[in-house]
Amino acid sequence: MxxxxxxxxxxxxxxxxxxxxxxxxxxxxxxxxxxxxxxxxxxxxxxxxxxxxxxxxxxxxxxxxxxxxxxxxxxxxxxxxxxxxxxxxxxxxxxxxxxxxxxxxxxxxxxxxxxxxxxxxxxxxxxxxxxxxxxxxxxxxxxxxxxxxxxxxxxxxxxxxxxxxxxxxxxxxxxxxxxxxxxxxxxxxxxxxxxxxxxxxxxxxxxxxxxxxxxxxxxxxxxxKGNYRRRFDSARALMGLIADQVPPGPRRDALMVRPFVITLLPQFGPGLLKQSDAVREKKMALAAPLMAAYWTPEMGRRLKVHERLRLTCVAEGRLDLLLDIVRFLRDKEEPATVRRGDRLHLAYPHFGEGSSVLPERAYEVTVTEWIGGRRIEAPAAGTRASFPRRVIRKARRTLLSALRAPRAHRV
CATH class of the missing domain: 3.90.550.10 (Spore Coat Polysaccharide Biosynthesis Protein SpsA; Chain A)
Structure with a gap:
């Protein structure tokens, strides 16, 4: 123009x-x-x-x-x-x-x-x-x-x-x-x-x-300036605007990442450990209707594992699990990486316990992560990270040899 x-x-x-x-x-x-x-x-x-x-x-x-x-x-x-x-x-x-x-x-x-x-x-x-x-x-x-x-x-x-x-x-x-x-x-x-x-x-x-x-x-x-209640007011207003303007689906989820991660999530960081039980409970109560209205598992897959885990705990009202994860973050501990087939997980607290609140998929790496200075990428769809290429090549050679052998000698 x-x-x-x-x-x-x-x-x-x-x-x-x-x-x-x-x-x-x-x-x-x-x-x-x-x-x-x-x-x-x-x-x-x-x-x-x-x-x-x-x-x-x-x-x-x-x-x-x-x-x-x-x-x-x-x-x-x-x-x-x-x-x-x-x-x-x-x-x-x-x-x-x-x-x-x-x-x-x-x-x-x-x-x-x-x-x-x-x-x-x-x-x-x-x-x-x-x-x-x-x-x-x-x-x-x-x-x-x-x-x-x-x-x-x-x-x-x-x-x-x-x-x-x-x-x-x-x-x-x-x-x-x-x-x-x-x-x-x-x-x-x-x-x-x-x-x-x-x-x-x-x-x-x-x-x-x-x-x-x-x-x-x-x-x-x-x-x-301002206390935590103002942050919840801000998150509520921004989430409401996005919901009014964008119908449910991937586009809304992409925008909701902003108020969830930038405005809401900091209220459930290491600072939570220094606050009273009354403040913690009040924060959970303020977050509950926002999680019920706008949180989706699909949006959670756009987040880093520790972000997803904390918000999942908030959504499920599990302050006890949330505090365990927050302590882990406060102490700057590094989660181990665990592979399950073609999926990569970060073993934050309660990983592998079979929890219905925090199942293994909640620990899955879905976006780029940095752990201890190491860049960790989400495995590409369809990769079989648990089987090294040399193992796959050896298996292929064994199979081909068996197929080429005379029928009488085949097992």
Whole structure:
């Protein structure tokens, strides 16, 4: 698709910045917008100070007074989360696209020029630009190649659901999309997944670092705050959205991996061992309806063995078995590999006990695993891993010799 003309002097991109006590990170954040090679005339900044007390609001107003980029500043009482400021900014945006830039982070100089060009060329409604972490980790698996149209179900874009993406504003307006202000974590995942599912495609710009995700030294980041109940709220909302938009089957299972593994499963990791019996029981109770509604054995085969085993224990309400597996993981023990015919298993706790909750098939390797630095691949369908080739060749030679022998000498 060719570059789309702007109407009524609308900017190409509205950069929406929700800021709360963001100094001194805000300085570099704003400078990175001003430095965009797309040019100040094709941008606007909509900044919302969410009740800051460290001079963030004053700095936003000072910057707005001197930057060549058209900029509007809104100052409001603290809303308690990132959704409110983003929604306010979205309501004021005029651009063909919007980008939600966190006040702690910053752009690569060519980020918006490259992403807008990609969105216009491909006609897609969401554009992902490569993200790298600064003093923190960042997901990497989705940045292997630049693609005009990524497949949501087979690619790893479903594992990057943060709001730091380029969204076509027409899509958001047409669908009446906004961030769910009742969620205190995972609101960006819900928003982004809806845009993925209901929009006209997703592009990936992987050959240039578009976004720098900054780890604050004071660790004062909303994504790191909140108790376990908020995580279950987030998982419930995302699973519900996926179920509403995608009928049961392999495509739904492919998407459900994300909330199960990224949002729900960490609640049943080694940290569970430090928690009280009451908290453990409450977590199991919160997970039970989600497992009953959305967990399927077919989805379990898309997971690593220890992930599948833990979620199976949760689905069956077996906290006792779950704790045994979690202790094994906490102690960094390595499961033995066991072959049964053409199947390969990892012998985590309770393997081979004939359990109806954790049968041998629950221990089967179905995706690539890393154990003790060793890469373990799932055997290809139909292979007979328990019979070395030399044994098969010897058996074949013996059989052929017997067939060629005179009938009287055959046994």
């Amino acid at each position: 060719a570059d789309m003309p702007r109407k009524n002097h609308e900017p190409d991109v509205s950069v929406i910045i929700g800021a709360y006590d963001a100094m001194p990170y805000l300085v570099r954040c704003l400078e990175s917008v001003e430095a965009q090679t797309i040019g100040a005339g094709r941008l606007e900044i909509v900044a919302v100070d969410d009740g800051s007390t460290d001079g963030t609001g004053e700095y936003l107003e000072e910057f707005a007074a001197r930057t060549p980029v058209p900029m509007r500043v809104v100052r409001q009482a603290n809303s308690g989360g990132p959704s409110g400021p983003r929604n306010v900014g979205l309501g004021l945006a005029r651009g063909r696209y919007v980008f939600f830039l966190d006040a702690d982070d910053y752009f690569g100089d060519e980020a918006l020029e490259r992403m807008v060009a990609m969105g216009d060329r491909a006609g897609t409604d969401v554009v992902l630009g490569k993200i790298v972490g600064v003093n923190r980790g960042a997901a990497k698996s989705m940045w292997k190649e630049t693609v005009e149209r990524a497949d949501l179900y087979s690619s790893n874009i479903k594992f990057t659901l943060s709001a730091q993406k380029l969204f076509r504003r027409d899509l958001l307006v047409r669908l009446g999309m906004s961030f769910d202000e009742t969620l205190k974590t995972g609101e960006d995942a819900l928003f982004t997944m809806e845009a993925y599912l209901r929009g006209n495609g997703v592009s990936v710009v992987a050959d240039y670092t578009c976004y720098y995700l900054v780890g604050r030294e004071d660790r004062n980041q909303m994504t790191k």
